[in-house]
Amino acid sequence: MRGVTAQVYETGRRLALGASATSVHWIKGLCFFALGDGTVHVFDDAGALQMKREVHSGPILCAAPHPIAGALLTGGDDGFLCETESDGTLSVVEEFGGKWINHLVSNSASGIFAAALGKSVSVFRKDSQKVVHTFTYPSTVGGLALDAKGRRLAASHYNGITMRYVLMPDDKGQTLNWSGSHLAITLSPDADYVISAMQENALHGWRLPEKIDLRMDGYPAKTRSFSWDKRGRWLATSGANSAIVWPFVGKLGPQGKPPMQPGEREALVTAVAFHPNEEVLAIGYADGAALAVRLNDQMGVELDEPGEGPVTALAWSADGKQIAIGDEAGRGAIISLSS
Known part of the structure; x- marks a missing residue:
């Protein structure tokens, strides 16, 4: 591990978020944190607070960038789907009668965003801030994903x-x-693979369109975080004492191939995020620490030291020069990194 001082102290800034980080997103050069106390905080790339706004009456359960506006979409247990702009302007996109909004996905290529509530998914288009149609499923939706073009929607549920x-x-x-x-x-960038995290600490997947089953097991904990590299050759996952990075080359993807395991530590990995342009993986842990590891030689740098809660949010800026980190205890950071 390069260096003895965490990078946050050298080229970063510590953030006092005050609540658990649900997720973090870079939107038009600004960093939006969605938090468990219902607020949205916006920082510039140097970590200076630009805006703080109470958005929901309860915790933010999910968030995603608006597909065309420079704003953050958030869903809460209050049943509101909201849009918050960087200057604090707040709009209610839809009110779902108190139903929990558990998952949000968006895509700028198609201008689509979608929200999961119980057994249904409501779809919105860029030219309409209202629901354009709704899909239903046989049981509660466990997760949502859109492909890179924003055309195919994958929803997980009981039995598939x-x-x-x-x-x-x-x-x-x-x-x-x-x-x-x-x-x-998660869907691979080329939409050739769809992978889901199972209740029993394993992954199941399919290669499309052949519907070839893929099984990836041996995890000590559930996988809650996925990240694909830019080319779709590697899928990084949480749920073990290192990042588990599966190879997706060839018609059978990871079948019969061992995963890479960068960043091994005593604490479990809770969050992963690939650099937007390079084979560099950011890894967050249950003890609050975070690393950035280069895959080709597994050399790394300590981004942040252990804290008081697991890392729950990781996101690189679009140019890969900054990374934002948030944890369950309300500690955050924005760190600048050179290539």
Whole structure:
């Protein structure tokens, strides 16, 4: 591990968020934190607070960048889907009658965003701030994902996942069946693979369109965080004492191939995020520490030292020059890194 001082003290700034970080997002050069106390905080790339706004009456459960506006979409247990701009301007996009909004996804290429509530997913388009159509599922939606073009929507649920073309309201969907509870979900950038995290500390996936089953197990804890590298050759996952990074090259992806395991420590990995341009992986841990590791030689740098709660949010800026970190105890950081 390069250096003995955490990078946050050399080229970063510590942030006192005051609440657990639900997620963090870089939007038009600014860093938006969605927090468990219902607030949104906005910082510049040097870590200076630009805006703080109470958005929800309860915790923010999910967040995603608005697909076209320079704003953050958030969903809460108050049933409100809100849009917060960097200057604090707040708009209610939709009110769902107190239903919890558990998952949000968006895509700038298609201008789509979608919100999961119980057994349904409401779809919005860039030219309409209202629901344009709703998909229903056989059980509560465990996770949502859009492909890189924002055309295919994957939703996980009990006993499998369902793929739909998100702009086609009459699409009945392609269901991929596998017994058990399917939670977090991710689609590869080329949409050739869909992977879900199971209740029993394992991953299940499919290669599309052949529907070839993939099984990845041996995790000591549930996977809650996924990240693909830019080319879609590697999938990093949380849920072990190192990042588990599966190779996705060839028709069978990771089948029969061992994963890379960078960043091994005593604490479990709770969050992962690939650099937008390089094979560098940011890794957050259950003890609050964070590392950045280069895959080709597994050399790394300590981004932040252990704190009082697990890392719950990691995000690189679009140019990869800054990384934002947030944890369950309300500690945050924005750190500048050179290539």
